[in-house]
Amino acid sequence: MTDRALAVVRAGALTTVQDLGRPGHAHLGVPRAGALDGPAHRLANRLVGNPETAATLETTLTGCAVRVRTATTVAVTGAPCPVTVDGRPAPWGAPVRVPAGAVLDAGTPVHGLRSHLAFAGGIATEQVLGSRAADLLSGLGPAPLTDGAVLPLGDPYGPPAAADAVPHPGPVTELCLPFLPGPRDAWFTGAGLRTLTTGRFRVSAASNRIGLRTEGPPLERARTGELPSEGMPLGALQVPPNGLPVLFLHDHPTTGGYPVVGVVPERFLAPAAQAVPGTPVRFVRLGRRPDRAAHSQ
Amino acid sequence: MRPLPVGEHGLLIELDSAEEVGALHAELLRRAADGTLPPVGEIVPAARTVFLDGLADPRGLIAELATWHVPPRPADDRPAVEIPVRYDGPDLADVAALWDTTPEEVVRRHSGTTFHVAFCGFAPGFGYLTGLPEPLHVPRRDTPRTKVPVGSVALAGPYTGVYPRSSPGGWQLIGTTDAVLWDPRREPAALLTPGTRVHFVPLETAR
Structure with a gap:
């Protein structure tokens, strides 16, 4: 009889089950959720032979520790951190065989914020709307881990794909966020838009999976008031009345009434998952792809 | 119809009225169903906009939109969703005062209105229902409640x-329902999806 499960020994500051989320339900008010550091989630799965859709654990700030009930292949990616198996050092960013009953501990990151722990077979909690992701805005999916909680594991998919070189993320010493202006940049003055691209911003400690908040000079508005609620994309730079941009991450609300000054394309969002509070933030305006006509000048 | 690019793959289409939003939303769903809309990840109607995300070529769609003729929202031949309500909310008397009438008349007018789900947001399964005429629009409460009970109308x-679950909220509470607004095991999980017609049916209140 198999007992494919893990027991949480040390839940850490905030550890959640994540996968690629549940996009496609925004019209019902359902956030997409899913791993904030998508590349780290995918890599961890690949290292243990899982498809990228398998659920992993996303830690925050202090890592976590789990006891596996059967021998399991595990990989830790994302924020680099000390990894141990029953107290003995084990590699980060590589498949690790953890014997039945042993404790895998992913410690506080050397740099960065969120590590991903993948287990062969994936975390097998119940799916909600096709995803196992914990959505901390609306409470869909499994609750954040608590000490003593037991999570089921799926059956292993097969031998891991070979990985000769695993990308080792450098520390995010400055968070560079390229953005496309709009749709509501006209709600800000020229000076306000210059403040966005030239001001000194930092990651606020009030950031979470819903949004990365910033501290810095407020953006001057050309129009006051709120918009009627409108759809909000992942990566939106929404500006609440205090004038400080909030970068919408995966648990963001699906609609909102504060103006969105610009949007950071999804492919640039992973470093935002690893920027610790206090990290300097720079917003870099991307040009829209020029039209043919503009080219021919 | 004013389309605004949103990031690399999104389009926010501004419209002049809730009716135009409903009509464009219905037209987008029709074209998605018959395969004449380019692949799209999300279609999110809201108060005065429809947001499309996950488009490969938003600029191409902007050009195409200019050629569309959007008919008024077709008559909904599906039966209306009926929501049984006990009109016993703590703000019923305040709403009656704002409407310059009696609580009984609030019940009569509210339950006599045909509503449409304009859009969803705030929480999974929370629908924004339109149908009340402008003189009956009321402000939010000055101080939001920290806890609004599940099922509050x-x-x-x-x-x-209708609050699909208990949450903070600043709306005026006029009643409660036992209807299940959100059930992830149901398809669709939300009882109130955009475009749905809704009637509120008064239950006898035991006072």
């Missing part, structure tokens, strides 16, 4: 809503 601005 509430008013704010042009909208009626």
Whole structure:
């Protein structure tokens, strides 16, 4: 009889089950959720032979520790951190065989914020709307881990794909966020838009999976008031009345009434998952792809 | 119809009225169903906009939109969703005062209105329902409640809503329902999806 499960020994500051989320339900008010550091989630799965859709654990700030009930292949990616198996050092960013009953501990990151722990077979909690992701805005999916909680594991998919070189993320010493202006940049003055691209911003400690908040000079508005609620994309730079941009991450609300000054394309969002509070933030305006006509000048 | 690019793959289409939003939303769903809309990840109607995300070529769609003729929202031949309500909310008397009438008349007018789900947001399964005429629009409460009970039927601005779960909220509470607004095991999980017609049916209140 198999007992494919893990027991949480040390839940850490905030550890959640994540996968690629549940996009496609925004019209019902359902956030997409899913791993904030998508590349780290995918890599961890690949290292243990899982498809990228398998659920992993996303830690925050202090890592976590789990006891596996059967021998399991595990990989830790994302924020680099000390990894141990029953107290003995084990590699980060590589498949690790953890014997039945042993404790895998992913410690506080050397740099960065969120590590991903993948287990062969994936975390097998119940799916909600096709995803196992914990959505901390609306409470869909499994609750954040608590000490003593037991999570089921799926059956292993097969031998891991070979990985000769695993990308080792450098520390995010400055968070560079390229953005496309709009749709509501006209709600800000020229000076306000210059403040966005030239001001000194930092990651606020009030950031979470819903949004990365910033501290810095407020953006001057050309129009006051709120918009009627409108759809909000992942990566939106929404500006609440205090004038400080909030970068919408995966648990963001699906609609909102504060103006969105610009949007950071999804492919640039992973470093935002690893920027610790206090990290300097720079917003870099991307040009829209020029039209043919503009080219021919 | 004013389309605004949103990031690399999104389009926010601004419209002049809730009716135009409903019509464009219905047209987008029709074209998605018959395969004449380019692949799209999300279609999110809201108060005065429809947001499309996950488009490969938003600029191409902007050009195409200019050639569309969008008919008025077709008559909904599906039966209306009926929501049984006990009109016993703590703000019923305040709403009656704002409407310059009696609580009994609030019940009569609210339950006599045909509502449409204009859009969803705030929480999974929370629908923003339109249908009340402008003189019956009411402000939010000055101080939001820290806990609004699940099933609360509430008013704010042009909208009626039903809280799918207990949460903080600033809307005027006029009643409660036992209807299940959100059930992830149901398809669709939300009882109130955009475009749905809704009637509120008064239950006898035991006072």
